[in-house]
Amino acid sequence: MAADEAAALGRRLVRAERRARLRAFALVAPLLGFLAFTFAAPLASMLWRAVADPELGAALPRTGPLLRAWDGRGMPGETIFATAAAELAHAAQDKAAGLLAKRLNYEEPGYRTLILKTANRLSPPFADGPRAAMEAIDPRWGERPIWLAMRRAAAPVTGFYLLAALDLQQGEDGIAAVPAERAIFRIVLWRTLGIAAATTAACLALGFPVALLLARAPPRRAGLLMLLVLLPFWTPLLVRIAAWIVLLQEHGVINDTLTGIGLTGQPLPLLYSRSAVLIAMTHVLLPYMILPLYSVMRAIPPVYLRAAASLGAPPFAAFRRVFLPQCLPGIGAGSLLVFILAIGYYITPALVGGAADQMISSQIAFYTIGTANWGMAAALSAVLLIATLILYAAYARLAGTGGLRLG
Numbered sequence: 001m002a003a004d005e006a007a008a009l010g011r012r013l014v015r016a017e018r019r020a021r022l023r024a025f026a027l028v029a030p031l032l033g034f035l036a037f038t039f040a041a042p043l044a045s046m047l048w049r050a051v052a053d054p055e056l057g058a059a060l061p062r063t064g065p066l067l068r069a070w071d072g073r074g075m076p077g078e079t080i081f082a083t084a085a086a087e088l089a090h091a092a093q094d095k096a097a098g099l100l101a102k103r104l105n106y107e108e109p110g111y112r113t114l115i116l117k118t119a120n121r122l123s124p125p126f127a128d129g130p131r132a133a134m135e136a137i138d139p140r141w142g143e144r145p146i147w148l149a150m151r152r153a154a155a156p157v158t159g160f161y162l163l164a165a166l167d168l169q170q171g172e173d174g175i176a177a178v179p180a181e182r183a184i185f186r187i188v189l190w191r192t193l194g195i196a197a198a199t200t201a202a203c204l205a206l207g208f209p210v211a212l213l214l215a216r217a218p219p220r221r222a223g224l225l226m227l228l229v230l231l232p233f234w235t236p237l238l239v240r241i242a243a244w245i246v247l248l249q250e251h252g253v254i255n256d257t258l259t260g261i262g263l264t265g266q267p268l269p270l271l272y273s274r275s276a277v278l279i280a281m282t283h284v285l286l287p288y289m290i291l292p293l294y295s296v297m298r299a300i301p302p303v304y305l306r307a308a309a310s311l312g313a314p315p316f317a318a319f320r321r322v323f324l325p326q327c328l329p330g331i332g333a334g335s336l337l338v339f340i341l342a343i344g345y346y347i348t349p350a351l352v353g354g355a356a357d358q359m360i361s362s363q364i365a366f367y368t369i370g371t372a373n374w375g376m377a378a379a380l381s382a383v384l385l386i387a388t389l390i391l392y393a394a395y396a397r398l399a400g401t402g403g404l405r406l407g
Contacts, residue, residue: 049378053158055103059096060087064154085130092119107149161379192359196342202282203289203338211293241351244280276352289334296330336395
């Protein structure tokens with residue numbers, strides 16, 4: 001009987017634990033659903049658009065499999081010409097040719113005109129055969145490049161957009177770099193990382209002494225200083241950027257002051273420059289550096305520095321070897337937070353920066369709004385997301401292995 005009672009008690013405990021887990025899941029289920037609907041689903045849709053290639057399959061459903069089966073050597077056979085001609089003529093009627101033309105034009109400018117012209121002029125039956133009819137409309141149908149481009153677009157999944165986001169292209173001999181006059185995205189990516197790194201360094205240089213002052217100030221004074229630090233959070237971003245435009249413009253407050261006191265003979269080109277971008281971004285992101293630093297410094301007992309001084313350590317040596325190593329988690333967290341926020345900035349560089357100061361977010365906005373090239377916009381977003389994840393993984397590895405310390 002004792003054994004039976006123990007087994008029954010164990011079963012009741014298991015059921016009670018299962019009910020507790022179900023209740024806990026039910027409590028967080030609305031939050032999980034909200035995150036899945038507003039974050040996970042859009043993110044998955046974006047990543048899918050970076051590799052999806054449905055245009056040729058929708059416009060030429062029977063030609064696509066034939067092109068994938070073609071080895072790409074020589075010219076396609078008459079079966080492919082006949083099928084493509086028939087489907088192109090039909091695609092012009094339901095507007096599917098327009099989407100295909102737009103997709104192929106990404107690979108080679110001019111293919112849009114080729115596809116639309118051919119689709120509108122083809123009219124079966126073809127007296128001299130489909131190949132002759134297509135070549136009569138445009139001689140490029142008798143050349144391999146257009147067919148190779150269609151063969152690359154025939155698969156439902158493609159690496160075209162991701163390669164283009166890295167200034168690469170798929171050629172007959174494999175993956176190669178695009179011509180120098182068309183290479184732009186790697187330059188923009190490195191510029192984005194450079195601006196983000198410079199902003200992070202500026203925030204660290206300015207935020208560290210402020211956080212130290214907050215951590216060592218009396219409670220009443222620290223509360224007032226913290227209010228000043230948090231004040232930018234309560235001011236709209238556009239208002240802050242507009243204030244910097246007023247300060248930095250040619251006849252703004254700063255230039256008028258410098259010329260008025262005789263330090264400069266003419267206004268300095270402060271606005272629409274890299275300096276203006278760094279100043280504005282540092283001002284916006286500085287609280288994100290101060291708060292992690294302050295939380296770490298506040299937890300460091302001041303007695304440690306007094307103990308180091310009592311053992312004969314000079315003030316700078318005590319700071320470098322005792323205080324600073326304990327601040328490294330806050331430095332790492334603040335730097336990571338500022339850097340990740342900085343690489344996604346769009347409004348600030350667009351308003352106070354010049355043409356050479358635009359970041360990768362401006363390219364994403366251009367392909368999303370300007371040209372409706374969702375695949376390219378998604379590919380650039382995926383590159384930015386991957387760079388962010390690599391950075392976070394490196395930080396997590398350093399923090400997990402104790403790498404954030406001074407030797």
